[in-house]
Amino acid sequence: MTGTFVGMPAFPSAARKALSNETLRGNLRYATHTIRAKRAGAVSELDDWAALREAGREIKDQALRHLDRYLLQMEEAVTAAGGVVHWAADADEANRIVTGLVKATGESDVVKVKSMATQEIGLNEALEAEGIHAYETDLAELIVQLGKDRPSHILVPAIHRNRGEIRDIFTREMSEWGRPAPEGLSDTPAQLAEAARLHLREKFLRAKVGISGANFMVAETGTLVVFESEGNGRMCLTLPETLISVVGIEKLVPTWRDMEVFLQTLPRSSTAERMNPYTSMWTGTRDDDGPRTFHLVLLDNGRTDTLADRVGRQALRCIRCSACLNVCPVYERAGGHAYGSVYPGPIGAILSPQLRGTASEIDASLPYASSLCGACYEVCPVAIDIPEVLVHLRERVVEGGPVVRQGAKVTLRPARGHAAERAAMRAARWAFSHPGALRAGQRLASGARRLTPRTLPGPGRAWTATRDLPALPPEPFREWWRRTRQQEAGRPAPADRGEDQQ
């Protein structure tokens, strides 16, 4: 029942809508600024932060470089521990596998936790189509699901909602899906949490099938790792008889020891905690504890293609801490939905157009959803140079070029709608390559400066709608330089020499 992101409009128009919603802007501003300040404090406690960041980057790069080998190692280790590994090339295949596995259990209800990968592939909708109800158990996911909404943040999917809105959603919707909200529910955090706890407990105790994601997979031991704050994940991971984990292949790290780094950097970057309240790790099955059957679905869905791109592949290092969202001035104002994907914010702006390609309007607009201020790169605990990838993807949008799609090399044509811009860029480049032409243009503009309108036509209107234009000076600098040097030297300026050498 969660809404999907299919057919989203381009980023600027989606952002415009969000900007006009004062409640949303207030909620977002308050939440991001609070987490932002706390994160800075938690990070500054560690004097080896820079070294940890570098180590995190290296571990992930090493894993990605030999991903084929580590994935096979992972499969072997999981199998040896009593689990079953499935490989899914795309969303359809993953949905088919999971739906088949659930159907084989004969159950029609599943509990879910911590899985952006399943949202990426639209698993809930696929299950629903087969008569299987999937219940989200993460508190924020529950709010999103009950509200028939879409997630808008990596870590706090309901960040766009305030307490009053959440109370209304609980009161209105909970009874449809199980235990109703208590009478006279208030909007205090304690009461809201209690209502969710009671509602969810029934689901946990009844569910025979759990579906999860994972923050990490350790190739060496075949272990999966989930970081969480509420303990609901642990319920999902231990109570059901069957556990199905759907995990993107880039979540792999080579060794158990590698977790040492991420156990420090992930909680501090995401929730500003020294350590997150629950870290669950599971390896295959055991006779006397936990699920009796364990399936791991390894999801590609565009990741191998992304790995083929020299500049863009660093996006796969992401550990989904959401620090980049919380510092991003664009995310703060546009809101998470404008990014048209389960991955919003700066990381979404570089991940979605790589995983999905740049063919749709929204995906072609995402690389431009940034002022390139660089705040995201600065906070990223695995040092993903998001601005670099944004510019790289802009190039792909306007110039096309070679990419890998479903394993095959293809040459993209430039996206439509950039013809006028391309012509303007070429013309500007031509003028800048001919200083004489630039000078003539400047003189012309200075001569006509009294005619400069207050509002511009065409794309310039976007500027003058909210900002005045600077007044054109009577004389560009180079005219002044030439004139004054000429006077000083009492002779013709040497300036014309070499001015048009190209």
Next chain:
Amino acid sequence: MRVALFLTCVNDTLYPDTGRAVVKLLTRLGVEVDFPMAQTCCGQAHYNTGYRHEAEPLARQFSDVFRDYEAIVVPSGSCAAMVRELYPRLGERARAEGRGDALAEQLAPVVPKTYELTEFLVDVLGVTDVGAYYPHTVTYHPTCHGLRSLRLGDRPRQLLSAVRGLELVELPGAEECCGFGGTFAVKNSDVSAAMGADKVRNAASTGADVLCAADNSCLMHIGGTMARLGTSARPARAVHIAEILASTEEEALA
């Protein structure tokens, strides 16, 4: 010292006062300044909008024009960052595309010699008191490329603090982007305008007369927003740091 001024295409065309201020300031500090007339644009707008192949000839031209100077001074954090941070990347990308080392080699000479103005004053000339006089309350906005690409740190603040008559007040949310971002200001104009409005609101809360920065592109956006909000708005002006540092008791600017 043979120093070249790279003024940038935006300053040359729209903000010649900034250029005159840099010349006045450096001359006062005993630096001989040249303005090579064949200079135009570093190619940043092309590069950042995705037209890397249009930026390359401009980078080559920049390198040819400036390669023989001892230092190249740029009164713009973002254009200095283009040369220092992104020219090497242009070379790397050309290499990765099988075009050899030619571009990297052609661009390399100018990269380490290019300095943003405040960096040049503090690091190369070793001065923080440039003998300026500016009797106003000023708040400083550290632009993103100056802050995060060039890591200018507190150099601009050191320079401003030494200006006689100037009262420096802290800008709340100083490190947040003003929302200019080159073509971003037009392509995502609504978000850009919202960011600009917040920057102006924060600046107004300081009660300063003047907002100053080391990049006229950002100032064009911030100043344009201020102007639209009306003449009673404070700060009343957005001024490039060079113009403040060039100002003296005998010859006060603005």
